[in-house]
Amino acid sequence: MKSLAELEAIRNKAKGSVNLRKDDNAVRIVVGMATCGIAAGAKPVMTALMEEVAKRNLENVAVTQTGCIGVCRLEPIVEVMVPGEEKVTYVKVDPKKAAEIISEHIVNGRVVTKYTIGAAQ
Amino acid sequence: MREISLHILDIVQNSVVAKATEIEVDICEDKKLDKLTVVIRDNGCGMSEEFLKKVIDPFATKRTTRKVGLGIPLLKMAAENTGGSLEIQSKEGEGTVVTAVFGLSHIDRQPLGDMAGTMLGLFTAYEDIRFLYKHKVNEKEFFVDTKEIRNVLGDVPFQAPEVYLWLSDFLKEGEEELNQMEV
Ligand SMILES: Nc1ncnc2c1ncn2[C@@H]1O[C@H](COP(=O)(O)OP(=O)(O)OP(=O)(O)O)[C@@H](O)[C@H]1O
Ligand code: FES
Ligand SMILES: [Mg+2]
Numbered sequence: 001m002k003s004l005a006e007l008e009a010i011r012n013k014a015k016g017s018v019n020l021r022k023d024d025n026a027v028r029i030v031v032g033m034a035t036c037g038i039a040a041g042a043k044p045v046m047t048a049l050m051e052e053v054a055k056r057n058l059e060n061v062a063v064t065q066t067g068c069i070g071v072c073r074l075e076p077i078v079e080v081m082v083p084g085e086e087k088v089t090y091v092k093v094d095p096k097k098a099a100e101i102i103s104e105h106i107v108n109g110r111v112v113t114k115y116t117i118g119a120a121q
Numbered sequence: 122m123r124e125i126s127l128h129i130l131d132i133v134q135n136s137v138v139a140k141a142t143e144i145e146v147d148i149c150e151d152k153k154l155d156k157l158t159v160v161i162r163d164n165g166c167g168m169s170e171e172f173l174k175k176v177i178d179p180f181a182t183k184r185t186t187r188k189v190g191l192g193i194p195l196l197k198m199a200a201e202n203t204g205g206s207l208e209i210q211s212k213e214g215e216g217t218v219v220t221a222v223f224g225l226s227h228i229d230r231q232p233l234g235d236m237a238g239t240m241l242g243l244f245t246a247y248e249d250i251r252f253l254y255k256h257k258v259n260e261k262e263f264f265v266d267t268k269e270i271r272n273v274l275g276d277v278p279f280q281a282p283e284v285y286l287w288l289s290d291f292l293k294e295g296e297e298e299l300n301q302m303e304v
Contacts, residue, residue, distance in 0.1 A: 002294055
């Protein structure tokens with residue numbers, strides 16, 4: 001069973017590393033989680049994004065949720081905000097695409113154009 | 122919604138939108154009573170009596186991008202389809218309690234689904250909200266208060282990679298233990 005003592009050790013280790021998450025420099029990934037988003041599968045997308053960020057140890061990426069983004073038929077929708085760059089909106093995202101967005105867009109800095117709202121319309 | 126956990130996620134989003142700082146999610150599966158009860162309690166902005174009456178009806182919403190609110194009516198339908206019910210109590214400026222009762226063994230009852238993942242997503246997406254999560258299965262109980270976790274972590278975020286993975290395992294283990302066969 002996981003213990004809080006274990007968590008304390010993790011904290012002491014994490015404290016040492018710089019944390020940019022609350023900075024304006026952080027990359028923000030936002031998942032639309034209104035009823036329609038959840039029904040369309042936003043939860044597994046959210047999980048995949050967070051898991052990928054955690055596994056790759058990406059310290060300056062914050063994954064958050066929001067309500068309605070306004071285009072139900074294109075849900076699940078994921079928005080990526082890289083400081084200094086234009087916002088990118090990905091549509092009809094699934095967990096596999098989510099992982100690809102992290103590895104391509106966030107890690108390698110290449111927008112995955114085929115999943116963007118522009119490509120869908 | 123295919124799973125009750127997704128309804129829960131959705132109803133909790135309402136609490137978040139209502140600016141709650143404390144949200145309780147309480148699930149109780151009781152074989153003897155043949156009931157699965159979900160209670161979501163928040164200290165958000167609440168609703169007036171008048172508005173609350175309309176909320177159950179899908180044409181009530183304060184959102185502006187779509188004319189109808191779907192979250193609550195969908196949950197009501199899911200509960201009633203299993204011989205259960207939905208009840209909402211709310212007071213402006215104080216908060217809201219949503220109670221959904223499902224027939225546990227009813228054939229139309231959706232599976233509860235992935236509660237560990239649902240709570241993990243909520244804890245980490247809304248770090249500033251205190252979540253109290255309780256899941257009871259007959260005699261067994263799993264309880265998490267994110268304030269206790271926060272106290273240990275200080276200002277290290279839930280989304281810090283190692284913390285996230287720890288939380289994920291912690292919740293999964295807690296849920297698994299509930300579902301182990303009773304001896
Ligand atoms: N916990 C709460 N506190 C305060 N107001 C609430 C709460 N839950 C629901 N409401 C009010 O009831 C309305 C209807 O909620 P419902 O979940 O059915 O639809 P919605 O949130 O508006 O849209 P959707 O869930 O379809 O994305 C909300 O817009 C909100 O005004
Ligand atoms: S209601 Fe579906 S995206 Fe907003
Ligand atoms: Mg809602």
